[in-house]
Amino acid sequence: MKMNRTWAAFKLDPYYLTRYLGLHAAVLLIVGLALNYWGTFIPHFQLTWSSLWLLPLAFLAGIQIPVLMHNCTHGNLKGRLLNNVVGELSAFFCLMGLNVVRINHNLHHAFADTQRDPHDPANKSFFAFIFTAQITGVQIIRETFLSFHGDTSFNRALFTSDVVLQYLGHFLRAWVWYLLLGPGLFIAFFIPAFITFSLAFAHVNYITHQKGHDGDVEVINKDDNLYYNFINFIGSGVYYHHNHHRNPKLMNPMKYGQKSFSLREQRAIS
Numbered sequence: 001m002k003m004n005r006t007w008a009a010f011k012l013d014p015y016y017l018t019r020y021l022g023l024h025a026a027v028l029l030i031v032g033l034a035l036n037y038w039g040t041f042i043p044h045f046q047l048t049w050s051s052l053w054l055l056p057l058a059f060l061a062g063i064q065i066p067v068l069m070h071n072c073t074h075g076n077l078k079g080r081l082l083n084n085v086v087g088e089l090s091a092f093f094c095l096m097g098l099n100v101v102r103i104n105h106n107l108h109h110a111f112a113d114t115q116r117d118p119h120d121p122a123n124k125s126f127f128a129f130i131f132t133a134q135i136t137g138v139q140i141i142r143e144t145f146l147s148f149h150g151d152t153s154f155n156r157a158l159f160t161s162d163v164v165l166q167y168l169g170h171f172l173r174a175w176v177w178y179l180l181l182g183p184g185l186f187i188a189f190f191i192p193a194f195i196t197f198s199l200a201f202a203h204v205n206y207i208t209h210q211k212g213h214d215g216d217v218e219v220i221n222k223d224d225n226l227y228y229n230f231i232n233f234i235g236s237g238v239y240y241h242h243n244h245h246r247n248p249k250l251m252n253p254m255k256y257g258q259k260s261f262s263l264r265e266q267r268a269i270s
Contacts, residue, residue, distance in 0.1 A: 006102040014149040014158060017100070021165035024097050028172035035179035044182025051188040058189045062196025063235040065093045070238075073102050074248045094197055095173040100166060104137055107144065109248065113209050113217040116140055121206045122217070130202045138163055200231065201238075208241030219245045221253075 009016045045051075071077065072087025087098040104118050111117045118137035121129050142159050149155050178186045208220050222228045222239040232239050237254030244253040 004106070006099045007106045010099075010103050010145075011148050014145075014155060017103075017145075017162045018158065018165070020099055021097065021162055021169060024169050025165050025172060028169065028176055032172060032176045032179060035176065045184040045188070047184035047188055051184065054185075054188045055192055058192035059196050060234060061093075061189075062193040063200055063231060063238070065090050065193075066197045066201055067236050067238055069094060069096075069098070069101065070105075071236075071251055072098065073105050076249060076251050092173055093193075095170045095194070097166075097169060103141060107140060108205075109245065112219065112245065116144075119205050121209050122211075124206075126203065126206050129206050130199075133202065133205075200235075204238055204241060208239065218242075 069087060069090035072083045072090060075083050077083045077086060084098070091098040091101055107116060107118050113120050113122060118140045119129070119133045120136070124132065142163075145159050146155055177190050181190055207222060210218055210220055219242045221242045223232055228239050232254060236252045237243070237250075240253040240256070243250065243256035247253070247256060250256060
């Protein structure tokens with residue numbers, strides 16, 4: 001699985017993230033400077049009230065493009081090159097680098113709803129979960145990095161530089177999108193799409209991990225109201241999170257059986 005190949009590189013090479021994030025930052029900077037210089041030749045969309053017709057397209061993109069990224073994270077497209085190219089492009093839309101997503105997501109699958117889960121929703125409100133997930137994710141990846149490569153002052157500084165490169169990459173990706181689309185499309189399409197992605201996928205991870213009657217956490221599917229059914233329809237079953245944990249190789253996890261399962265069962269089959 002492609003995610004495990006990335007995980008192996010992260011585990012064995014302390015400079016893996018530095019090279020990956022540094023290369024992305026350098027390429028994004030060059031592309032951004034080129035667009036800034038030659039961008040006047042790109043025709044740009046003018047923002048008017050009629051631009052509201054873009055909102056449904058932005059909503060659809062904010063659901064479907066991250067679903068595509070998620071499938072590429074698991075290597076679900078045919079061929080390594082196709083997974084990497086499509087995965088990086090869809091991650092670029094989400095202002096991320098694909099292999100950072102793979103590392104984060106590997107931890108989620110391996111340690112769901114424990115202290116080593118980068119987005120454990122336990123004992124948090126939804127909005128607290130949104131605002132703490134980034135911080136928690138960085139802390140857990142940092143602890144994992146130091147456990148692999150040694151908790152030394154050099155490695156702490158090295159990982160801090162990786163975090164700086166990661167957030168610089170977020171900014172540079174947004175800058176490149178702004179230059180590519182122009183102010184009109186950036187405001188009317190990209191920002192609503194990014195907000196849709198951020199809220200919808202935070203909610204997927206939040207609502208599908210629930211405590212059962214015995215106190216054990218269950219990973220569940222959600223399809224019990226019109227909203228969940230609609231998002232599952234346009235988002236390839238994204239709220240069928242139980243099914244996804246059971247079989248991450250499913251492009252559409254609606255096409256699977258059970259409704260829920262305990263984390264004890266999940267860890268037994270992981």
